[in-house]
Amino acid sequence: METVAESLYIVALHDAPSSLPADARITAETRYSRELERALGGPEQVAATLDAVLSLEGADVVTDADKALAGRWQKASVTARERALSQIGETEEAYFEVRVA
Numbered sequence: 001m002e003t004v005a006e007s008l009y010i011v012a013l014h015d016a017p018s019s020l021p022a023d024a025r026i027t028a029e030t031r032y033s034r035e036l037e038r039a040l041g042g043p044e045q046v047a048a049t050l051d052a053v054l055s056l057e058g059a060d061v062v063t064d065a066d067k068a069l070a071g072r073w074q075k076a077s078v079t080a081r082e083r084a085l086s087q088i089g090e091t092e093e094a095y096f097e098v099r100v101a
Contacts, residue, residue, distance in 0.1 A: 008047040015093040035080035
C-alpha cells in the first residue's frame with residue numbers, strides 16, 4: 001500500500017507487522033507524510049529535499065549546505081517515523097520508503 005502526497009512523492013511502509021490492518025498502514029503512511037511536510041515546509045519541499053539528498057549519493061564534493069540539508073532530512077524523517085508509528089506497537093523493523101513521483 002502506498003500513499004501519494006499531492007503526486008509529488010510516494011510513501012510506503014515496509015516491514016510492519018503482518019497483522020497490521022490496511023487502514024492502520026494507510027494512517028501511518030499519511031501521518032508520516034504530514035509530519036515530513038510539517039518539518040520541511042510542505043509537499044513541494046519534501047520532494048525537493050528528497051531529490052537533493054538523493055543527488056548527493058556518490059557525489060565527489062559535498063558542501064556544508066549539502067550536509068545541512070541531509071541532516072535536516074534525517075531529523076525530519078526520524079521524527080516523522082516516530083510519530084507515525086507511535087500507535088502501532090512493535091515496529092522495530094518497520095521503515096518508510098519515500099520516492100519522488
